[in-house]
Amino acid sequence: MRGNEAVVQFQPSARPSWASRGRGTASRRRMKENRPLLTRPVFPSDARAPAPAREAVPAVTTSDAESARGKRAARPAPRCGRILAIGGGKGGIGKSLVASNLGIELSRRGRRVVLVDADLGGANLHTCLGVEAPKATLSDFIERRVARLEEVVMPAGAPNLGLVSGALDSWGVANLAYAQKLKLLRSLQSLPFDYVVLDLGAGTSFNVLDFFLAAHQGIVVMVPEPTSVENGYRFVKAAFFRRLATVQAQYGIEKLVEEAMTRRQESKIKTPHDVITAVGQRDPAAGARLEAQMLRFRPGVVINQVRSETDRAVGPAVVAAWHKYFGLDMDYLGAIGYDDEVWKAVRKRRPVLLASPESETARCLARLADNLLKLEMAPPQAQPAS
Numbered sequence: 001m002r003g004n005e006a007v008v009q010f011q012p013s014a015r016p017s018w019a020s021r022g023r024g025t026a027s028r029r030r031m032k033e034n035r036p037l038l039t040r041p042v043f044p045s046d047a048r049a050p051a052p053a054r055e056a057v058p059a060v061t062t063s064d065a066e067s068a069r070g071k072r073a074a075r076p077a078p079r080c081g082r083i084l085a086i087g088g089g090k091g092g093i094g095k096s097l098v099a100s101n102l103g104i105e106l107s108r109r110g111r112r113v114v115l116v117d118a119d120l121g122g123a124n125l126h127t128c129l130g131v132e133a134p135k136a137t138l139s140d141f142i143e144r145r146v147a148r149l150e151e152v153v154m155p156a157g158a159p160n161l162g163l164v165s166g167a168l169d170s171w172g173v174a175n176l177a178y179a180q181k182l183k184l185l186r187s188l189q190s191l192p193f194d195y196v197v198l199d200l201g202a203g204t205s206f207n208v209l210d211f212f213l214a215a216h217q218g219i220v221v222m223v224p225e226p227t228s229v230e231n232g233y234r235f236v237k238a239a240f241f242r243r244l245a246t247v248q249a250q251y252g253i254e255k256l257v258e259e260a261m262t263r264r265q266e267s268k269i270k271t272p273h274d275v276i277t278a279v280g281q282r283d284p285a286a287g288a289r290l291e292a293q294m295l296r297f298r299p300g301v302v303i304n305q306v307r308s309e310t311d312r313a314v315g316p317a318v319v320a321a322w323h324k325y326f327g328l329d330m331d332y333l334g335a336i337g338y339d340d341e342v343w344k345a346v347r348k349r350r351p352v353l354l355a356s357p358e359s360e361t362a363r364c365l366a367r368l369a370d371n372l373l374k375l376e377m378a379p380p381q382a383q384p385a386s
């Protein structure tokens with residue numbers, strides 16, 4: 001696994017994009033739209049607390065969706081569900097496969113689940129699920145044609161499962177303004193479901209990173225190839241620095257972090273955790289607050305398209321390399337084997353859990369759900385069995 005580890009060495013000389021100081025009107029406008037989110041929903045306060053179980057879980061039906069669109073009456077504030085965000089460094093690695101089928105598996109276990117197609121520039125989760133083209137999408141909510149996000153929830157082809165379809169052919173929605181993003185993130189937190197599963201777009205745009213960081217649990221999907229592993233590490237590193245930018249603004253310690261990064265050679269800063277240590281040396285109280293927040297950044301990793309034991313070993317190697325080079329922890333949630341049933345299901349426009357419920361992929365996804373549920377109940381430093 002040395003080849004995979006070699007691509008993830010931390011580059012202390014690379015100045016993170018959030019630290020740059022733009023000048024001029026255009027630069028200030030970009031900084032305003034790309035500024036870190038300071039709203040509380042971005043970083044849930046309890047990353048390990050499971051959503052309480054319900055005694056009776058009604059199924060999501062067409063009548064539910066229609067009645068939601070027709071009603072505007074005031075109602076009690078819904079309980080916040082647990083948000084899961086499925087991301088990764090590049091496209092074609094199986095994010096939608098994991099998101100859609102994980103949602104189905106959780107719904108089979110009695111949880112009420114809504115899938116949200118948060119790939120704002122290339123929404124196609126409805127196609128993966130085999131449901132008809134939606135009549136109402138995120139575009140309708142973002143562009144204020146409907147008042148509540150609940151109104152665009154549609155049945156997703158399985159009991160207890162709903163879908164918020166992504167924006168279709170809407171250039172503006174693919175590039176959310178700051179206020180629009182803030183409104184959407186707050187609405188996601190208030191959806192009356194046990195789980196909200198976000199299927200994110202590829203890459204490290206600020207929109208993608210902010211949705212990933214808004215989740216109680218972020219999950220990074222990789223395939224056992226050097227390019228995917230490298231891009232996966234870049235995604236996680238970008239998410240870490242995006243969170244660092246938000247936390248430092250929240251606590252007013254931008255100057256301390258800036259000083260630590262400016263004097264990184266003198267302070268021997270090699271990993272992101274060294275930044276936290278350097279801030280603590282200058283201001284112990286600020287360092288303690290920063291460390292408490294940043295240690296909550298603990299994504300999970302899933303390895304898809306595994307063909308051999310060597311491929312399967314990539315998962316634990318990724319976790320070990322992240323800890324070695326970044327000084328932080330990550331949870332290995334499991335592997336999904338390469339299976340011809342997957343592409344057959346895609347061509348049938350059906351989720352593999354419904355098209356081939358006895359397949360090896362279906363069993364892998366069930367184990368992934370098991371590990372995820374164990375992780376929710378585990379102490380912060382415990383890891384699920386793989």
